Amino acid sequence: MTGVAVDRGSATAGYAERASRLTGAVVWTNLPSTSGRPVLPDGCMDLLWTEGRLLVAGPDTRAYRPQGPPARWAGVRFYPGTAPAYLGVPAQELRDRRVELADLWPAAEVRRVGGRVDAAADPATALEEIALERAARVPAPDxxxxxxxxxxxxxxxxxxxxxxxxxxxxxxxxxxxxxxxxxxxxxxxxxxxxxxxxxxxxxxxxxxxxxxxxxxxxxxxxxxxxxxxxxxxxxxxxxx
Missing domain, CATH: 1.10.10.60 (Homeodomain-like)
Structure with missing residues (x-):
């Protein structure tokens, strides 16, 4: 896959990202001091963890501004067009939305993977492992x-x-x-x-x-x- 440049705050202190072992994906973290920065449309979807919650960020058509107090975030940002295959939901159902992963996956599975991420020293790496396991079980994106x-x-x-x-x-x-x-x-x-x-x-x-x-x-x-x-x-x- 060719790279797609995206704006997720890489120039801001407290934000860090790296290439994932999942082809085309990016693993990122964002500390409380920078988590209020608006997220701009980029064609991507994300699997997110924050303070014990697992969510999915759908594709944005406008800037998204996080609500609530500053919080620690970790995520896997999927290459444009690939997340629906991995997450099992059409992208249009999540457009301009952040939804609980439990609304998309079976509750028992979400409890299991949520426990893994909560217990991990690095939630971002734990999310990456979950994404890799999921990708290995489902058909590859077209x-x-x-x-x-x-x-x-x-x-x-x-x-x-x-x-x-x-x-x-x-x-x-x-x-x-x-x-x-x-x-x-x-x-x-x-x-x-x-x-x-x-x-x-x-x-x-x-x-x-x-x-x-x-x-x-x-x-x-x-x-x-x-x-x-x-x-x-x-x-x-x-x-x-």
């Missing part, structure tokens, strides 16, 4: 989904992507809803946002960022950032 993400992340238009993959527009939309939680145009927009953030964070001027990421112009970039992230690009970058 490789077509990885090709779809790669095509859209390269800036290829949705119609051209459908043709390249041998799908009709309706088939592409249906598969995208189940795998990503929204249609291919929204996925392309989310991936474009992440490309722009990676460029802007590296110091590329906004006008050049807009052109290289695939926006019509800098104003287009500014509108999309405000709509998807809930704040201007300058404010977003100032948060680290």
């Amino acid at each position: 490789p077509l989904l990885g090709a779809l993400v790669a095509a859209l992340d390269s800036g290829r238009p949705v119609a051209a992507t459908a043709d390249r993959l041998g799908l009709s527009a309706r088939q592409l939309h249906r598969r995208s809803l189940a795998a990503f939680g929204y249609g291919p145009k929204t996925l392309a927009r989310v991936l474009r946002l992440q490309r722009a953030l990676a460029l802007a964070r590296s110091g590329v001027p906004f006008a050049e960022t807009a052109a290289r990421a695939g926006f019509a112009d800098q104003a287009h970039l500014a509108r999309d950032v405000r709509e998807l992230a809930g704040m201007p690009l300058t404010d977003l970058l100032a948060r680290g």
